Amino acid sequence: MSMTTAAALPELRDPAWRGRVFWFLFALVLLGPALVATEFKVWALFSPDNLRVSAHFLGDFFPPKIEPEFLAMVAREAWRTVAIATAGMALALVLAIPLAVASTAVLSVSALSGRMRLLPFVVRQAIRWLLIVLRSVPELIWALVFVRVVGLGATAGVLAIALTYSGMLGKVYGEILESGEAHATTSLLRNGAGRLQAFCYGLLPQNAAELTSYSVYRWECAIRSSAVLGFVGAGGLGQQMDTSMKMFNGSEVSTMLIVFVLLVWLADWASGRLRRVLA
Amino acid sequence: MRIELEAVAAKHPAAKVEAAPALQALDLSIAQGEQVAVIGPSGAGKTTLMHVLACALAPNAGRLLLDSRDPWRLPVRELQRLRGRLFLAPQTPPLPPRQRVVTSVLAARLPSMSLWASVRSLVYPIGIEQAHAALTRFDLAPKLWDRVDRLSGGERQRVGLARALVAPASLWLVDEPLSALDPTRARLAIDTLVSASAEQGATLVATLHQVDVAVSRFPRVIGLREGRLVFDLPAADVTRDLLSRLYAQFEHELEGAPPVADVGADAYKPASSPLICR
Amino acid sequence: MSTPGDSRAWSSTVRIPPPPPLLHVRCMVCWIIVGIGLMVIASFATLDLQLARLFSVEAAQRMGKFLGELLSPSLSPEFLAKLAIASLETIAMSAVGTVLAVIFGLLLAVPASRTHEGDRALARGPTRLVLNVLRSIPELVWAALLLISAGLGPLAGTLALAMHTTGVLGRLFAEAIENAPPAPGFALRTQGVPEGRVFLYSALPQILPQLLSYTLYRWENNIRAAAVLGVVGGGGLGQMLAFHMGLFQMSETSSVLLATILLVAMVDLISYFARRVLGR
Numbered sequence: 001m002s003m004t005t006a007a008a009l010p011e012l013r014d015p016a017w018r019g020r021v022f023w024f025l026f027a028l029v030l031l032g033p034a035l036v037a038t039e040f041k042v043w044a045l046f047s048p049d050n051l052r053v054s055a056h057f058l059g060d061f062f063p064p065k066i067e068p069e070f071l072a073m074v075a076r077e078a079w080r081t082v083a084i085a086t087a088g089m090a091l092a093l094v095l096a097i098p099l100a101v102a103s104t105a106v107l108s109v110s111a112l113s114g115r116m117r118l119l120p121f122v123v124r125q126a127i128r129w130l131l132i133v134l135r136s137v138p139e140l141i142w143a144l145v146f147v148r149v150v151g152l153g154a155t156a157g158v159l160a161i162a163l164t165y166s167g168m169l170g171k172v173y174g175e176i177l178e179s180g181e182a183h184a185t186t187s188l189l190r191n192g193a194g195r196l197q198a199f200c201y202g203l204l205p206q207n208a209a210e211l212t213s214y215s216v217y218r219w220e221c222a223i224r225s226s227a228v229l230g231f232v233g234a235g236g237l238g239q240q241m242d243t244s245m246k247m248f249n250g251s252e253v254s255t256m257l258i259v260f261v262l263l264v265w266l267a268d269w270a271s272g273r274l275r276r277v278l279a
Numbered sequence: 280m281r282i283e284l285e286a287v288a289a290k291h292p293a294a295k296v297e298a299a300p301a302l303q304a305l306d307l308s309i310a311q312g313e314q315v316a317v318i319g320p321s322g323a324g325k326t327t328l329m330h331v332l333a334c335a336l337a338p339n340a341g342r343l344l345l346d347s348r349d350p351w352r353l354p355v356r357e358l359q360r361l362r363g364r365l366f367l368a369p370q371t372p373p374l375p376p377r378q379r380v381v382t383s384v385l386a387a388r389l390p391s392m393s394l395w396a397s398v399r400s401l402v403y404p405i406g407i408e409q410a411h412a413a414l415t416r417f418d419l420a421p422k423l424w425d426r427v428d429r430l431s432g433g434e435r436q437r438v439g440l441a442r443a444l445v446a447p448a449s450l451w452l453v454d455e456p457l458s459a460l461d462p463t464r465a466r467l468a469i470d471t472l473v474s475a476s477a478e479q480g481a482t483l484v485a486t487l488h489q490v491d492v493a494v495s496r497f498p499r500v501i502g503l504r505e506g507r508l509v510f511d512l513p514a515a516d517v518t519r520d521l522l523s524r525l526y527a528q529f530e531h532e533l534e535g536a537p538p539v540a541d542v543g544a545d546a547y548k549p550a551s552s553p554l555i556c557r
Numbered sequence: 558m559s560t561p562g563d564s565r566a567w568s569s570t571v572r573i574p575p576p577p578p579l580l581h582v583r584c585m586v587c588w589i590i591v592g593i594g595l596m597v598i599a600s601f602a603t604l605d606l607q608l609a610r611l612f613s614v615e616a617a618q619r620m621g622k623f624l625g626e627l628l629s630p631s632l633s634p635e636f637l638a639k640l641a642i643a644s645l646e647t648i649a650m651s652a653v654g655t656v657l658a659v660i661f662g663l664l665l666a667v668p669a670s671r672t673h674e675g676d677r678a679l680a681r682g683p684t685r686l687v688l689n690v691l692r693s694i695p696e697l698v699w700a701a702l703l704l705i706s707a708g709l710g711p712l713a714g715t716l717a718l719a720m721h722t723t724g725v726l727g728r729l730f731a732e733a734i735e736n737a738p739p740a741p742g743f744a745l746r747t748q749g750v751p752e753g754r755v756f757l758y759s760a761l762p763q764i765l766p767q768l769l770s771y772t773l774y775r776w777e778n779n780i781r782a783a784a785v786l787g788v789v790g791g792g793g794l795g796q797m798l799a800f801h802m803g804l805f806q807m808s809e810t811s812s813v814l815l816a817t818i819l820l821v822a823m824v825d826l827i828s829y830f831a832r833r834v835l836g837r
Contacts, residue, residue, distance in 0.1 A: 038714075149611075228695050369740065389745060394754065
């Protein structure tokens with residue numbers, strides 16, 4: 001009734017109404033095919049057959065398996081997961097730091113007097129593109145490729161993390177180095193300091209806190225990544241989890257999931273503490 | 280709604296323990312449908328009084344009775360029902376930016392709307408003509424469909440007042456309704472509040488910095504200073520002398536320029552962007 | 558200004574205080590650096606990395622062969638059509654997963670937030686625990702878990718994305734709700750309006766822009782994640798990749814790899830420009 005009186009006066013009709021209806025229908029039209037494409041038959045999850053399998057698997061979750069041998073294995077694999085992340089990060093740093101320093105325009109000597117010369121410009125731009133390409137390929141794909149080349153095991157995981165993370169670190173390091181106040185660095189360069197000297201005495205002290213904070217945060221991300229990489233055979237907790245899942249062994253999966261979640265929280269906590277201390 | 284305060288003392292919970300209560304041993308009685316202005320210098324406890332009357336702040340001592348019932352002794356459900364019959368317009372209009380004026384005004388009707396109706400009203404506003412009528416009385420009809428953050432400070436304050444007209448309330452508590460308005464708008468706003476509350480038979484309690492408005496538009500004026508009642512008189516009996524005693528050492532507030540309130544939209548500070556692995 | 562005292566100090570032997578020792582027992586940062594160093598060494602020592610094998614002639618040959626095979630992608634029209642369908646499936650997975658996550662994230666964010674001072678927020682702790690668990694388990698692990706109930710295919714991947722993203726968005730939304738200015742909510746609460754309606758009329762309109770930007774950001778992330786989720790069987794391009802790689806069909810594998818990289822790069826590019834346009 002209120003709607004009819006509202007309709008009588010044109011200025012009392014909601015002017016946004018048509019737009020809302022349009023966008024609602026538009027979203028429906030998009031979402032419909034998307035639901036078809038994703039075979040979104042949730043009810044299939046609750047078919048008797050499916051429920052039986054899921055219930056069995058989930059019922060197996062409790063109690064988690066806590067045999068000493070198994071726990072020792074899980075602890076070893078958890079360490080391997082951390083070790084893969086740490087080793088991968090170390091290699092990524094070895095790659096990323098030189099690339100980031102080489103790509104930093106603040107350290108350009110030719111740019112001190114006007115524009116950068118062509119060759120250094122091309123080199124810096126090429127390095128940036130290389131970093132972007134390294135970063136865009138997901139680590140999981142690198143891992144698949146390396147599992148092919150060096151075989152199953154931790155090596156593939158370390159290399160995958162090293163490559164992807166060198167791209168990410170290099171790109172972000174470059175951005176951090178470029179974003180700050182450049183005065184200290186350029187004046188060092190103007191006074192005849194070399195590029196590395198200018199980096200060590202000008203750019204690095206200025207940005208050290210932000211750089212370390214970001215690196216520690218990335219290490220935390222690397223731990224999550226390395227657990228995931230195990231699923232394609234790159235070693236660590238993920239690989240064991242994959243095996244147990246394929247054998248429908250709920251209690252083993254449950255233990256490993258708990259350990260994994262604890263590991264992630266521990267890394268989260270440690271990285272938070274570290275960043276606070278180093279800041 | 281009838282109001283009785285018996286020796287009420289109150290203090291904001293965030294205030295320091297040793298700080299003096301903002302209200303001390305206040306006795307007051309306001310009849311159903313009465314229109315009362317509360318004046319007094321800054322820090323007199325006017326806003327605290329409004330919060331006590333709105334049942335937003337429990338008295339530390341003494342008793343508040345609304346229609347002869349102590350709200351703080353009622354069961355929660357009853358208290359909420361009672362709160363539905365109150366309307367408090369804070370000095371800074373509490374309007375979410377990005378909300379449309381129509382929705383903001385109609386939000387005051389939420390106590391009388393079912394959950395389903397309030398959800399439906401977000402999709403297509405229910406009660407557009409009431410909102411329109413209320414805004415018209417404050418000279419804001421063309422802003423019905425505008426977004427709140429596109430309004431000026433004065434317009435926003437008047438939208439905040441227009442909410443009172445649609446609220447299902449029998450007690451209107453209006454805190455500094457004129458702080459962001461120019462004199463013409465202020466006169467219109469206060470006249471509208473006074474006449475609309477009379478039409479609806481609602482009790483109106485307004486705190487004011489503009490002493491002349493209080494004395495000329497309200498039949499009864501209450502003077503508050505340092506949390507205590509200084510006078511409670513019919514407007515005709517409020518003398519120059521009383522006022523200068525009320526505002527001693529705060530003469531500048533009596534003379535003219537009331538402190539300018541910032542009624543701009545609350546600047547929304549988004550949380551620092553989240554760190555996510557990628 | 559030089560005083561007589563100054564000049565005497567300069568002329569006599571200047572005693573330079575020794576620099577503070579580089580390593581000091583009380584120096585927290587030094588211990589951390591030593592700790593990190595030890596950890597790196599321990600990592601390399603315990604991992605039995607076959608880096609030597611990587612640089613052996615045999616590995617180089619294999620790498621070369623592999624790269625050679627990758628350089629001849631299959632470009633037959635039928636296969637390209639299949640790729641296009643898989644790409645669309647990937648995007649659909651990410652979209653549906655994100656929409657589900659927004660719905661459930663919002664539903665969980667309300668109990669996970671403490672909205673005003675009198676709010677005891679009893680459900681805050683438990684709900685945050687649930688959100689944290691959802692968030693701590695990566696999409697791919699969720700996918701592997703859900704395969705058991707949902708079977709191979711995009712449904713498992715979509716639900717996996719929804720699970721992880723619900724955790725992420727739920728927490729972000731809860732923080733946004735807690736940070737929203739309290740005045741509008743206070744006004745409605747003094748009118749005795751129940752919490753749910755207070756949320757709809759005061760918190761929700763205030764956090765809507767943040768909600769939208771978080772959602773778009775997560776969607777972007779989810780497209781990338783969806784592209785690789787399939788390698789454990791969760792549908793989309795990833796599943797094709799795992800399938801063809803498992804059968805050693807290298808030219809098809811190469812096409813899928815290229816398509817995946819292209820999709821990810823496109824998302825990166827679009828989001829980069831979108832950010833620049835929106836940032837202005």
